[in-house]
Amino acid sequence: MAKNKIIGRPFTRVDGRRKACGSSVYGPDIKMPGSLHAKFLGSIYPHAKILHIDTEKAGRLSGVKGIITNKNVPEVYWGFMVKDNPILAGDKVRFIGEPLAVVAATDPDIAEEAAELIHVEYEELEPVFDPEEALEPGAPLIHEGAEAYACTMPDIIRYGNVCGHTKMFGGDLEQGWRESDVIFEDRFSTPVQHHGFIEPHAATARFDLNGRLEIWTPTQAIFATRMALGEILGLPLNRIRVMGTELGGGFGGKTDITVEHFCALLAKMTGKPVKMQLTRSEMMTYTSARHSCVIYLKTGVKKDGHIVACEARLLFDTGGYAGHGPGVAPLGGNCILGPYRTPHFKIDSLSIYTNKMNFSFMRGPGGIQANFACESHIDSIARELNFDPFDFRMKNLVAEGDTSATGQRLEAVGIKEALISVGKMSRWTQRKKRKNRGWGLCCCLYEIVGLPSSALVKLNEDGSIHLVIGAIDLGQGSSTVLTQILAQEMDMAADQIAVTVGDTDMAPYDTGTFGDRVTFNMGNAVIEAARDLKRQLFTGAAAILERPVENLELAAKMILDRNDPKKAISLHELAMSSYYFQGGAPMGKSTFFAPFPAYAYEKVEGNPYAATPVHTYACQAVEISVDKETGVVNVETIYSSHDVGRMINPLGIEGQIQGGVMMGLGYALWEEVVFDAGRVINPNLADYKMPFAINQPEIRIDIVETKAANGPYGAKGAGNPPVLLPGAALANALYDAVGVRIRELPLTPEKVLYCLKNTGVQKEKF
Amino acid sequence: MKKYKLRLNINDIDYTLKVGAGETLLDIIRDQLNLTGTKKGCDSGACGSCTILMDGMAVKSCLVLALQAEGRKILTIEGLAQDGVLHPLQNAFVEKWAIQCGYCTPGMILTSKALLDENPKPSEDDIRMYLTGNICRCTGYQKIIDAVASVGQLQGERHGKK
């Protein structure tokens, strides 16, 4: 293999120029002549029977070309894990804003006017908004007949208003309590966070003259989108082409279909292309957001600071439909113990229906909620026992060979190095106690998603190469990283490599871009595909040059005998020769699937994410000051250290960390989708507060490279852990600064001020 | 819809269009002129992805009625590069990884251009304050600040060298 010149070095974004010139085509930018525009009518009640929908008046409006309701669409239920979602609400609605009808018209204003002319008769049902209330006997049942729903994965435990119950244990909890010197109990809660991508959902669908569906949409998972459309329209997959457009931010919120099926059904009905683009208000009331969560933790420790036992109960509010709840809950349960040895534990993590919109994966799903609870809890314990928070964590850290909450062996464990690094960067041992200023620490353990990714590497006639993949680049830079990998493997410059992404007609199967999976899974696939291509090329070259394969090497688009460099053939000649004479067109291919590592099967139930190819680790310290008169927390500096396995592109990794930290900061301090009796009351970007440039504190970053054995060049993933950390880091710093412990995010100034003025009062819910 | 005549210059080209009173500058740029580099993100003046320069001033085109741009000179992102040569800001954004998903990028670059045209050597605080009207969800801002500051310094140096 060529000497490493590229991995770990900065590499210019391959899509940078077109993005800087405004030439990238995103979902909203797609235009088709003769397109109709679609708008939907959403439910005005959170929980109600639908008695009657009358579209007659709407249908007579000039310019209206088609209307779909539950009555004229297939009776198909879809869903990521539990197929509980009808195409359009039929017998009842389960959240305010749930689509009841969609209108296609010659322009969006007419479609909207028509939607308002649709008359709906409801019979209100008693709603339930609190997941804990939804668990109580006698609570309104949101999905009657849920047993009939199919699931996409086995082993999802469902009952009542629970659509996913993950259970895990280790050791013997009762023994754990007996061995503990002190037991601590806490309750935590976290809010709903809006994904906040700037690009709205926008799809355009049309049927060609052969009855084949073509759809352009900014999706994170083109094959999952195709599969869902296939089921909904009753079409075999080869009659559907999904083209993922450039994507203006995903963070998990563009993994499921949102408008694609409406466009497709209306395109079928009208015979015209149909475009549907959501407004920001619709995005914040109909499409998904991050699950809110209530977490109960009970931890037993010895006086010497060793953690002995932990009982955790996580209650995720998944809204009116399961969405990704049965995946988020286990992801949270998997990391609720943090990166700490816990000999005896019992974890229950539930995904619970309520009458709010469907919630979904959002960067660091399950983990951001769990980590806030775990790390605030650990910090409180450390202080109660008079340990420095750094020392307490260090004492309990997991190491290589320990096991996770699911009993999987931990490998490439970089948490100790990350903690030490943060200690050094922040000069933790030299920090001084100053008035109204404080320091907080936070560690995390998280996981990446495995599942298959495929890559196809084609050699062009002139010796340049083409990578064809399904994995969309959300902006995190995957196309650039994969180009780097190819540049390394094939000893080529970036301009000799092109990447085509996101077309189900062309790309081989890929699971999608979420869960920090692309660098790891697709990176491995690309390496293998490149090596497959090289094997074909070497075989062909060996025959032509009449030299043994072992003597050959690839450099600067030439294959040559390293002992006799005059014996060489260019890739161009090799390509042409292969078409006519031997081998056939050189194409390297690979599907990479990391086999699920073993875990404690008999101790885990209802956990689709029980095994991960590899865990990721990170640590953060923050320094803050507090204005005690107003409760405002000012973040001075953030020190963050991340075990990414191996850094392929330093600028990309930094960008992921900086962006993730700011998203986590927003979650910790300012962001909350606010509900009032099931209605979102701040569905706009003025009242929903995402951070501005002026809110960004200094962020100092260090990278730990543990070189995962199964990662491409040792790389793991970097996108999720950064968001997990700021919540607890800030809550811990707040306690350090002014003695206020808040167990509910966001840490608003009003909550801080309340606690400052009411010392000794433990407020469970603000 | 009642239509009114609108004359304006966009990226050095004069246009005469027919627009309704309620149509925004953003809508006519994207829909009538098919210049989709200017983005619609929130359509309510919060995200800044619709920012264009009007007579050199950064404005949010979703909050400007098209008819109010009568006689004005508009610059959209498509008009920034000249004969295929990128503006220093565009180069800096690419080089410094100040772009991730790219959706906020056109607005960010144009707002930054307005800043540097007014203040060739801005401090980091100046840059952050000036970019308050442009939200980025991906980068966490630091690399955007780095990109603008690098061009600022360059300009400042050239300014000093004369």
Added chain:
Amino acid sequence: MKDMRYIRTASVTEITDSLKKYGDKAKIIAGGQSLVILLKQRLVSPGGLIDISQVNDLKFIKKTKKTIKIGALTTHRDIEKDPLIQAHMPILVEMEKQLASVQIRNMGTLGGNLCHADPAGDLAPPLIVMGAKLKLISAKGSRTVSVEHFFRDFFETAIQPDEVLAEIHVPLLPVSGNALYIKHSTRGVDTTIIGVAAFVSKDRDSNTCKDIRLCVGGVGSVPIRAKKAETAVRGKAVSKKIIAEAGKKASEEIHPVSDLQGSAEYKKELTEVFIKRAIKAAWDGIGRTNA
């Protein structure tokens, strides 16, 4: 948005003629930064728009012996950058730097801001404590209203359907006086939760407070003069104790409502804090900040 008629005006006469003709069937549009949002949300649906943005006669900043006169179409950005304002009324410059964003300030006008009458608006409290007045013009003539009495209710002013706000007259600060504005919001440059403007002047002989005017935005349906707080300070030596009393009185005399920005109790607490900070900073700045 609903289909509308569009009328472009080029002079004050054309504005008043159009207003006379269309009355309350048409809305004036200046910078549009508030109105366009209302139109999109369909909170207003006028039959027509009277565009006054190109009436150059209403764009000026002039100093007379005792006042600065500002044309209502002066933008926020014009104020921020104007040398006269920077020299004589830095309170307005500081307020503008934290208002919305550069893009909004480039288009938004002072007249538009005042007529929109957002009770948390940043422009009104400073103008109120400086005793500013507004000149309203109609086809029938003109009249003057103090900014303080211009606001009637949430998003409602004393302006009549046939009137246009033409000019803002701001008295110069006395030599022994100073004015300051503190804005409190979630993210810094953001929707204001509480805004407090303070004007204080010093009696140099007795070193006591000669006059004080305090105005709080965001705690009522209109900006509120904290008169009881003023009484606690006026004529007295400005000590820590007096300032604390003023803060307390201010928080008692306002009656905010709980909303997304915060609970009523929290807004009262913030009012107390920022009244104290504003009085102290304004007092300490006398003789240092104005020309």
